[in-house]
Amino acid sequence: MIEVKQVSKVFPNGFKGLDQVTFQAVKGENVMLMGHNGSGKSTLFRCLSGLEQPTEGGVSIAGEQISRLKRKQMRDLRKKIGMVFQHFNLVSNLSVFQNVLFGALGNVPTALHAFSTFATRELRIDAMECLDRVGLACLASRRADQLSGGQKQRVAIARMLMQQPEIILADEPIASLDPKAGKYIMELMSDIAKERKLTVVTILHHLDLALEYGDRILMLKEGRLVLDEACQNLSRGELERFYDTEALYQASREGA
Amino acid sequence: MYELKEKRSLEAPPRFKRPSLVASAGWLVFALLIGLGVKGAELTFSRLGSGVVNMGHFIARAFPPDPTRFGPIMARILETFEIALVGTVIGVIASIPVALLCSRNTCSNLFIRTAVKSAVSAMRTIPDLIWALIFVISIGLGPLAGILTIAVDTIGFCARFFSERIEEMEKGPAEALESAGASQFGIIAGAILPAGLPSFVGTSLYSIEKSIRSAVILGLVGAGGIGVELSTAMSLRKFDEALMIILMILVVVIGVEQVSSRIRKRVI
Numbered sequence: 001m002i003e004v005k006q007v008s009k010v011f012p013n014g015f016k017g018l019d020q021v022t023f024q025a026v027k028g029e030n031v032m033l034m035g036h037n038g039s040g041k042s043t044l045f046r047c048l049s050g051l052e053q054p055t056e057g058g059v060s061i062a063g064e065q066i067s068r069l070k071r072k073q074m075r076d077l078r079k080k081i082g083m084v085f086q087h088f089n090l091v092s093n094l095s096v097f098q099n100v101l102f103g104a105l106g107n108v109p110t111a112l113h114a115f116s117t118f119a120t121r122e123l124r125i126d127a128m129e130c131l132d133r134v135g136l137a138c139l140a141s142r143r144a145d146q147l148s149g150g151q152k153q154r155v156a157i158a159r160m161l162m163q164q165p166e167i168i169l170a171d172e173p174i175a176s177l178d179p180k181a182g183k184y185i186m187e188l189m190s191d192i193a194k195e196r197k198l199t200v201v202t203i204l205h206h207l208d209l210a211l212e213y214g215d216r217i218l219m220l221k222e223g224r225l226v227l228d229e230a231c232q233n234l235s236r237g238e239l240e241r242f243y244d245t246e247a248l249y250q251a252s253r254e255g256a
Numbered sequence: 257m258y259e260l261k262e263k264r265s266l267e268a269p270p271r272f273k274r275p276s277l278v279a280s281a282g283w284l285v286f287a288l289l290i291g292l293g294v295k296g297a298e299l300t301f302s303r304l305g306s307g308v309v310n311m312g313h314f315i316a317r318a319f320p321p322d323p324t325r326f327g328p329i330m331a332r333i334l335e336t337f338e339i340a341l342v343g344t345v346i347g348v349i350a351s352i353p354v355a356l357l358c359s360r361n362t363c364s365n366l367f368i369r370t371a372v373k374s375a376v377s378a379m380r381t382i383p384d385l386i387w388a389l390i391f392v393i394s395i396g397l398g399p400l401a402g403i404l405t406i407a408v409d410t411i412g413f414c415a416r417f418f419s420e421r422i423e424e425m426e427k428g429p430a431e432a433l434e435s436a437g438a439s440q441f442g443i444i445a446g447a448i449l450p451a452g453l454p455s456f457v458g459t460s461l462y463s464i465e466k467s468i469r470s471a472v473i474l475g476l477v478g479a480g481g482i483g484v485e486l487s488t489a490m491s492l493r494k495f496d497e498a499l500m501i502i503l504m505i506l507v508v509v510i511g512v513e514q515v516s517s518r519i520r521k522r523v524i
Contacts, residue, residue: 049435075437075439076437078434078435078436078437079436079437081435082436083432083435083436085428085431085432087428088428089428089429089431089432090429090432091429091446091447091450091451092429092451093450093451093453093454094450102432102433102436102438102446102447103436104436105433105436105437105438105439105442105446106436106437106438106442107437110441111438111439111441111442111445111446112445114438114442114446115445115446156432159432159436160436162436163436163437
């Protein structure tokens, strides 16, 4: 489903963001992407969603080589990729229901059809079902900025479900939530991914949650992939040692 | 180490800094202009004194205000209000696409952006009375010239503030919709306009208040409205009628400001 082959990214200022990164994620796999700030996680994400073109190597998603796509095809591909953001990115002065409907913006004939007033009956029902899946059907007519952080992230997930994605890219989805809400979100995303056989890549800084909900853990260090291991083969202690800066530094030197 | 201690000084900074040569020259020119201005306007105490006396005469002759022409004046006031309202509505509606064209995050073409931005600042910097003169010459006397003037003035004002709001907007929601595969139009309609709406409404209401004041004056150059009545009454020295007009203008302007501040409180 996701294939990253020897991807490197060198920025115009000469900084090497990614260095020969290669990995695959198959359908239904839940991959946790870890690494310290500046390790290249976000750059890799931007390459996966097509916001950034790698300098070298290729990214293919759902069988399509991203670098070969034209604008229109890129938009079509984006519909298949559901994004979850750290700051939820809801339109704060609109209703929860309206925000969820916007998830369908890529699939409606004109943008107006994604507005509550003009949306078809089917689309409105779909939106309510997505909201129900995250357990917030009762808050449909609330304004988005009246919700708690955890609720906002659930609405954002409902919006992402409206796209009927095949892949979910989650960029630190629980970084601005309290531990309880964070765990709830991880549980929700993992359940949804299982029941719909979605491929998920999540950027996460939380070791325990990564081991608990991930199938596999990828670790980046200075743009290089230093760990790619199934969660069942990793103990908490081992992961911790990898996450630790010293150990990472040594690991990356040994790898070089 | 010891030396450093010795050199340490507890002397406070000087009270005044000696201004640079350019700054001194600037102050000199400034003072000169003030002096010339006061002299040119013949601003003297005797003149101010006689001014107060004349003002007294005006007030004495203006009281009581003359209500005999209440009907025609009211009709003109209504026309003024309509000029302001229609002109502002046209201006506000036009401001939205114009603002989108001069914001960095909605228009990536530098050439278009610069061109539209310059046009908007021309609309803003040329005073409304001059626009009115231009429109009166090109399409003739009457309310239409006034409406166009107000519309141009509103675009100059609203498009700038709308665009500032659009540019300072957080990128997140737009990014989210883009990642869902939304078109450029979808992103604007779904994320940018809704997020800007409260601020747009506030700016538009303020712009109506501004337009009312401006429409009162436009009559002076024949662009319709109450201004022409006022200037006629003044030049015929019918001060009691002039006072009536001024009072009625006051009532309308205050009324509009009250209504608009109520609406603004509700929306924002």
